[in-house]
Amino acid sequence: MNELSVNHLLGIKHISAADIQLIFETADHFKEVINRPIKKVPSLRDVTIANLFFENSTRTRLSFELAEKRLSADVVNFSASSSSVNKGETLIDTVNNILAMKVDMVVMRHPNPGAGVFLSKYVDASIVNAGDGTHEHPTQALLDTYSVREKLGKVKGKKVVIVGDILHSRVALSNIFCLKKLGAEVKVCGPNTLMPQHIRSLGVEVEHSLDNALEWCDVANMLRVQNERMSTRYFPSTREYVAQYGLDKQRLDQIKKEIVIMHPGPINRGVEISSDIADSHHAIILNQVENGVAIRMAVLYLLASKLKHYSTTTI
Numbered sequence: 001m002n003e004l005s006v007n008h009l010l011g012i013k014h015i016s017a018a019d020i021q022l023i024f025e026t027a028d029h030f031k032e033v034i035n036r037p038i039k040k041v042p043s044l045r046d047v048t049i050a051n052l053f054f055e056n057s058t059r060t061r062l063s064f065e066l067a068e069k070r071l072s073a074d075v076v077n078f079s080a081s082s083s084s085v086n087k088g089e090t091l092i093d094t095v096n097n098i099l100a101m102k103v104d105m106v107v108m109r110h111p112n113p114g115a116g117v118f119l120s121k122y123v124d125a126s127i128v129n130a131g132d133g134t135h136e137h138p139t140q141a142l143l144d145t146y147s148v149r150e151k152l153g154k155v156k157g158k159k160v161v162i163v164g165d166i167l168h169s170r171v172a173l174s175n176i177f178c179l180k181k182l183g184a185e186v187k188v189c190g191p192n193t194l195m196p197q198h199i200r201s202l203g204v205e206v207e208h209s210l211d212n213a214l215e216w217c218d219v220a221n222m223l224r225v226q227n228e229r230m231s232t233r234y235f236p237s238t239r240e241y242v243a244q245y246g247l248d249k250q251r252l253d254q255i256k257k258e259i260v261i262m263h264p265g266p267i268n269r270g271v272e273i274s275s276d277i278a279d280s281h282h283a284i285i286l287n288q289v290e291n292g293v294a295i296r297m298a299v300l301y302l303l304a305s306k307l308k309h310y311s312t313t314t315i
Contacts, residue, residue, distance in 0.1 A: 002022070003306060004019050004023075004302050004303065005019055007126055007306055008126055008127040008128070008303070009127075009129060009139070009299055009303065010116045010120060010127060010138070011116075011135070011136035011138050011177070012136060012138045012142070012177035012181070013177050016181070017181045020142065020145070020178060020182060022302065023142055024149060026301060026302060027146060027291070027297070027298040028294075030070075030294040030298055031294040033294075033297075034294060039070055040069070040070055041071060041072065042072045043072065043301055044068070044073040044301065044304050045072040046074075047071075047074070047104045047105065047304050047307075048073065048074040048076065049068050049073045049074070049103070050076040050078055050098050050105070051065060051076070051107045051108075051130075052078045052095065052106055052107065053078065053079060053109045054108070054110045055110065055111050057109055057130070058266075060139075060140070061077075061130075063296055064130060065077065067293050067294075067296035067297040068300060071300060073300070076103060091110070092122050095119060095123050096123060103125060104304070105125055105126045105128065105300065105303065106119070106123070106126070107130050108127060108128070109131045110131075110133070111132075111133050113133040114132060115132045116128075116129035116132055126303045128303065131170055132170065134168050134169065134170055135173065136173055136177075137171050137264075140170075140171050140174060140292075141171065141175045142295045143288055143295040143296075144221060144262060144264065144288060145178045145179055146291050146295055147287055147288045148160065148184075148219055148260070148262075150291065151260055151284055152219070155182040155183060156182060156183030156184065157184070159184070159185045159187070159216055159217045159219070160186050160187075160218065160220075160221060161186075161187045161213040161219070162175055162187070162189070162221045162223065163210060163213065163220055163221065163247070163272070164190050164222060164223030164224060164225060164272050165194045165225045166188045166190055166196060167193075167194045167195060168194075171223060171264045173202075177202075180202070180204075186203075186205075187205045187206070187213055187216065188204055188206055188207070189206075189208065189209075191235050191244070192208065193235060194225075210244065211254070214251070214252070215255060218260065219259065219261075219262060220247065220262065221262040221263070221264070222261065223263075224268045224271070225272065241271070242270070242271055245272065246272060246273070247272065247274065248276065249274065249280075252277060258282070260282065260284055261273070261277060261278075261280075261282045262283070262285065262288060263278065263285050263288075265285070265288075
């Protein structure tokens with residue numbers, strides 16, 4: 001397989017295991033590129049990419065922008081807070097106005113689940129979902145799973161636990177899809193109040209004891225509590241949450257094996273993870289950040305190669 005089966009990256013749910021493997025193999029090449037003294041390649045020269053962020057973002061937006069510039073694409077950045085969206089302009093009108101400026105690809109983060117799917121039906125451009133509400137965050141799942149592959153050699157058969165606010169997390173859903181498609185065993189761990197009602201239908205087990213989950217897993221992906229998405233309290237206090245689901249050195253030292261610690265960021269140090277763990281040899285958090293650029297380069301490169309009017313240059 002040398003091309004993606006899709007024209008957009010709307011979610012991990014919409015791509016195959018073969019697509020994921022192709023993205024990883026392409027990212028391997030780009031990982032080598034970004035570690036060269038000269039980190040830029042002309043692969044997407046003359047391709048124009050618009051970054052549309054209707055929600056605040058730092059890491060994802062910067063990672064995409066860096067990936068685009070490493071590929072020599074022309075980049076347009078759009079912020080909803082300073083746009084005509086505040087004057088009542090619709091999503092389709094906003095994007096169509098941008099596309100009228102001859103934009104080839106759109107990277108979009110939006111607060112509404114399914115916004116990317118909706119948009120892909122109405123605009124003639126390749127859409128990359130950079131996060132849609134509490135639904136999916138496909139490039140984060142790809143870089144997380146790629147980081148597991150890089151650290152442990154393979155994903156198939158590995159035991160991964162996703163800990164924390166599963167209910168409000170687009171990262172959790174995309175990770176579950178991605179890990180399962182590559183043959184990993186997945187558990188979710190957290191308070192019952194932060195578990196989606198039908199989570200078991202995705203083929204994952206639910207564990208409410210963090211200590212039991214850590215004893216079981218090879219990899220623990222620690223998610224933050226997304227207070228900004230909560231309209232009510234889901235647990236009595238932060239102190240109680242930390243006592244039950246916070247990962248610190250004392251808790252990790254009780255585990256009789258080495259496990260890999262991940263975090264998609266931003267980190268609430270002292271809540272879901274302590275500083276001594278986040279900065280320890282157990283954690284691959286900075287590797288995830290580096291891999292994020294390579295994965296996003298791979299996704300953009302592979303999608304651009306499917307544009308009818310464009311043919312990518314070699315890596």
